Amino acid sequence: MPRSLQKPSRLPGQFWIVWTATLVNRAGGFVGIFLTIYLTTERGFSESVAGLVLGLYGLGGAIGVTAAGHLTDRWGRRPTVLLAMGSASALMVCLGLAHSRPAIMVGALALGMAAEGARPPLGAMIADLVPATDRGRAFSVYFWAINLGFATAAVLAGFAAGSGYLTLFLADAATTAAAAILIAVKIRETRPALVEHHQEQRSGLRTLARDRVFLGFVACNLLVALVMLQHMAMLPLAMIGDGLAPRTFGIVIALNGVLIVLGQPLVTRLLANRREALVAPVSAAVIGVGFGLTALAHTPVWYGATVLLWTTGEMLNAPSTAALLAGLSPVDMRGRYQGAYSLSWQAASFLAPTLGGTVRDLAGNTALWLGCLGLALVAAAWSLLAAPARERRVAAVTAAAERQHELAKI
Template sequence: MSAAATLTAPWRGLSRAVWILVVARAVNRIGAFTLPFLGVVLTVEFGASLGETGLILAVFGVATIPSRLLGGQLADRLGRRRTIVLGLTGCAVAQLWIALSSTLWSAVLAAILLGLAFEIYEPPSQATIADVTDPSDRPAAYGLLGAAMAAAGVLAGLLAAAVSHWDLRWLFVADALSCLACAVLVALALPADVRREHVPATAVAVWRDRRLVLLLISGTVFATIYMQLVIGVPLTLLEQGLPESGTGFILAVSAITLILAQRLLRVRRLDDFRSIAVGYILLGAGLVVCAFAQTLTVFLLAAVLWSVGDLFLLTRYLTQASGLAPDHARGRYLAVFGLSWGIATAIAPLTVTQLLETAGPEGLWLSSAAVAVVLAALQPWFRRRLAPAAP
């Protein structure tokens, strides 16, 4: 078997629509490393204090919550393809606005608009993958999306490291262009939306599904830890007196690790709950290393550990959420579960800035590691609670 065949073996037989969507999202990801730098731009370019930066990023996070719900509603009613294109176009407009802003208030308004558009394309993207794959193939399909995003992230991280020496605003221009390129590819290549004449009104039933609500709570805790890494690592580097460009290298190493580990680790042989438990243990180990890191080399080691943990976590949470959903409400189920990221994006800036000010990097990352270990220990309990109800 050739090297290429060996590498792609886990993803053989996946639908053409999955591959088209994966390529489109990878194009988008190449320029989409702006969020980790948004706090730095607000601080360095616009003179915001650490507290103001945390508040602005929290408002951005709050704005992503209705964005995600809107994406789920539109995905089930307007169609997957149309919703993806709409969300990407909105993100491009907001990114260009940030890049062209000359005052802090203009940047704040643009950040709010970005939050309102930021999550629209996620539910239809995730629902499209679930629509065209069998349940047993969904971990591989979501894994393919993650691997492609990571591969694009290698280029994106290097781009971020290079551009950060010049002007951080160019990152937002690059992201806007990649959003538009992704929108064009989706509009031209993804299969046309299927008209749904009668869509059951299940919005209330979605929230009555106690398993989904429990999964949302668990996912929110994980997403908060994840977003603390996204937002907190660049600020931690500043606290340690390390160069801003180090964030780009850390992100690139994280992406490379995710690609390599996906093939080396036989993730599909673990069920969802064991996979999640292993992921939290590895994530916690990376956070402990991050707590005591004072050089870029040690931060890179931490990134390897938490990235292998992410391999076990990200795809399994999506597989669980899509498995709970009926076909006609899949977009809304995934949107509700995806609220975990909006809530986390609102919480993480506040926890990061407050803990950095009061407890320093050690307090921030050790407390996060403790939460990860607790979640690993709770997976047998989650297994019982999320089991399908007896007929």
């Protein structure tokens, strides 16, 4: 039956447990939102050193997602995510108590390893639990939960910071621990039985390294991520530079989550019969225009308008990209493919504040935001040209997964 005529099925109950745990975790994600401001105002770090600390978090994340991707396939989804979330909760408290510059740098690196290490197993869980025909809808709903949590955290963090920044670290640690407990109690292991498991494990890295379609997909995502992560790295500094208060930044950036919370259900219906490979280039272009127009922003209203524009692109990008990732990933390598994809975000977590801070210092805000526009347009053009090859690969991987499933039942 053509995809456009298929009736959507009910998403599995186990998916909704993952969804709820993610919502709980993200609703307490205070530290990431205010980390730049915390480092520059509370700890007296310069903008360049604060950017370095964020970069170290990204470097730790790169290590974490790579290791977690392997553990997800070899050890299992559930134990990997519990290890990552449990460690992140403890390290969040340690970072909040750290005062010296070396301790904060080491803490940021370790926290990045643990917190970001949850990404590959969670993504693999959803790919395991949800049939291919429903993954676009599932990832759209999942993205909605992430941003409902983000919107909640952005609003609450601005007020919680008034009682001391340590409160943000402790609350973040508590919600991360709560999410881990929910998964431990309610989620079973989702890793499917594999055909010729040991042979596939030995050849896994070589297979990934030769997958040019997937590597191109990851490279495009890196360009988009370099742009998107400026909203956490340089946008707060740009707003403070215009004389706006930290609380104003919290309210403006909360528009991102609010728009997604209100608009993502509509976008989910809009994208139901669309080809993910063609949605990706459109979303990258919209994101680029939104960040490019930040060069003209100096008031809360202007900043808010740019946030609403690039958020529209984000709402299109996140579910379509996640569905493409699941479709491009062989069933027995989902963890490593998720890890490799997440690695692009972690590389951007290191490069975005580092490059953004350097460009802003040397060339100013206008060059920074116009550079973001340029990177996003390159990603959009690349994704458009690669769309046919990506769709062919998704079809081939889906057919191979169905054959493996049938063989596993024999």
